[in-house]
Amino acid sequence: MSHPKLKKFRRIVVKVGSSLLIDSAAGEVRASWLAALAADIAKLHHDGKDVLVVSSGSIALGRSRLKLPSGALKLEESQAAAAVGQIELARIWSEVLGAHGIGAGQILVTLQDTEERRRYLNARSTITKLLEWRAVPVINENDTVATNEIRYGDNDRLAARVATMTSADLLVLLSDIDGLYTAPPSANPNAKLIPIVESVTADIEAMAGAAESELSRGGMRTKIEAAKIATSAGTHMLIASGKIEHPLQAIADGGPCTWFLTPANPVTARKRWIAGSLEPKGTLTIDAGAVAALRAGKSLLPAGVIRVDGQFARGDAVVVRGPDTHEIGRGLVAYDAENADLIKGRSSSDAAQILGISGRAEMIHRDDLVVGGPRGTDSAK
Numbered sequence: 175m176s177h178p179k180l181k182k183f184r185r186i187v188v189k190v191g192s193s194l195l196i197d198s199a200a201g202e203v204r205a206s207w208l209a210a211l212a213a214d215i216a217k218l219h220h221d222g223k224d225v226l227v228v229s230s231g232s233i234a235l236g237r238s239r240l241k242l243p244s245g246a247l248k249l250e251e252s253q254a255a256a257a258v259g260q261i262e263l264a265r266i267w268s269e270v271l272g273a274h275g276i277g278a279g280q281i282l283v284t285l286q287d288t289e290e291r292r293r294y295l296n297a298r299s300t301i302t303k304l305l306e307w308r309a310v311p312v313i314n315e316n317d318t319v320a321t322n323e324i325r326y327g328d329n330d331r332l333a334a335r336v337a338t339m340t341s342a343d344l345l346v347l348l349s350d351i352d353g354l355y356t357a358p359p360s361a362n363p364n365a366k367l368i369p370i371v372e373s374v375t376a377d378i379e380a381m382a383g384a385a386e387s388e389l390s391r392g393g394m395r396t397k398i399e400a401a402k403i404a405t406s407a408g409t410h411m412l413i414a415s416g417k418i419e420h421p422l423q424a425i426a427d428g429g430p431c432t433w434f435l436t437p438a439n440p441v442t443a444r445k446r447w448i449a450g451s452l453e454p455k456g457t458l459t460i461d462a463g464a465v466a467a468l469r470a471g472k473s474l475l476p477a478g479v480i481r482v483d484g485q486f487a488r489g490d491a492v493v494v495r496g497p498d499t500h501e502i503g504r505g506l507v508a509y510d511a512e513n514a515d516l517i518k519g520r521s522s523s524d525a526a527q528i529l530g531i532s533g534r535a536e537m538i539h540r541d542d543l544v545v546g547g548p549r550g551t552d553s554a555k
C-alpha cells in the first residue's frame with residue numbers, strides 16, 4: 175500500500191517538540207533550523223494550504239531564561255517557568271513566520287478546552303477564523319494554569335486533538351527520530367523503520383516501548399496514542415525527523431518517515447460520531463425550503479427554523495425535523511435553546527442584531543450536520 179502525497183492535503187497540523195526547537199546545552203532556540211522550518215511552512219501556506227503549528231518549548235525556554243538548575247521541576251515551578259518561556263516562544267514564532275509575511279496567532283488550550291463541547295466549539299471557531307484570515311495558529315497547552323490531574327502534559331496527544339477538532343486531514347509529528355522502528359534503534363542495530371502503519375494494533379503499540387528524551391515529555395508511546403486519536407477521527411498522521419533542516423520539504427521529497435493511515439476522511443468520521451454516539455437534547459423543526467437546502471448539503475440557517483423544542487446548550491446534539499415532523503437529520507447546534515428560539519425564522523443579520531453579537535450565521539454548520547435516516551446515514555456529502 176502506498177501513502178498519499180503531502181501536496182494532496184488541505185489542512186496540516188505540524189507539531190514541533192521542545193528538543194528540536196531548543197538547543198539544550200546552550201539553552202537557546204535553534205534559530206537557523208527554525209527559520210528553515212518556517213520557510214517550509216510558508217511554502218505550504220502559499221500553496222493555499224491551511225497550516226497550524228503545535229509548538230512545545232515554553233517550560234524548556236523558561237527554564238533556561240530563569241537559569242534554573244537541571245532536574246525535575248515541581249508543578250508550580252514548571253507553571254512559572256512556562257509563564258516566562260511562553261512569551262518568548264510566541265515572539266519567536268511571530269518573528270519567523272512574519273519574515274514570510276504570515277501572521278501568527280497564539281492559542282493556549284487546556285484539556286477542558288478540547289474535551290468540553292461548549293469550550294471546544296469556542297476554541298474551534300477562533301482557530302477557524304484565524305485560518306480564514308490566512309494566519310497560522312500557534313498552539314500550546316496553557317501550562318501556567320494546567321494542573322497535574324487535568325492536563326495533557328504532552329503535545330503529541332494535544333496536537334492530535336487539535337487536528338481532529340479542526341478536521342485537519344494530516345498531522346505531522348516532527349520528532350528526534352525519523353519514525354517508528356521495529357525495536358528501539360539505539361539498542362538494536364537490526365531495527366527497521368516501518369514506512370506505513372495501516373492500523374494501530376497491539377504489535378505496533380508494543381514496538382513503541384517507553385522511550386523518552388530529556389526535554390520532551392512524550393516518547394514514542396504518546397505518539398502512538400496520538401496516532402489512535404488522529405486515525406480514528408479521519409486524520410492521517412506521520413512521524414518524521416525534525417533534526418534535519420527543511421524537515422517538511424524532506425517529507426514532500428519522499429524522505430524517511432512513518433505514515434499512520436486513516437480509512438476515513440475527517441468530515442465523514444466526525445459525522446459518523448454525531449450520527450451514532452450522541453444523545454439529542456432537543457428538536458429543531460424546519461420549513462420545506464430548509465429541508466431542500468440541507469439535502470443539497472447546505473448549512474441550516476436561523477431563517478429556516480420554525481420551531482424549537484427542548485433544553486439544549488450551544489454545542490449539544492439536536493434532531494432536525496421537517497414540517498411534517500419527519501426526521502431529516504441530526505447536528506450540533508450553534509446556539510442554546512433560548513437564543514435559537516429568539517432568532518428562529520429570522521435572517522442571519524436580524525439574528526445578529528437580536529442577540530447583540532455578530533455570531534455565527536448558521537444554526538447548524540454543515541460540517542456538524544448529518545442528513546439522512548433516523549440514525550443519520552449520510553446522504554449530504
Ligand code: GLU
Nearest residue numbers: 230231232233328329391
Ligand atoms: N507544553 C509543554 C511545553 O511547551 C511541552 C509538552 C511536550 O513536550 O510535549 O513546554
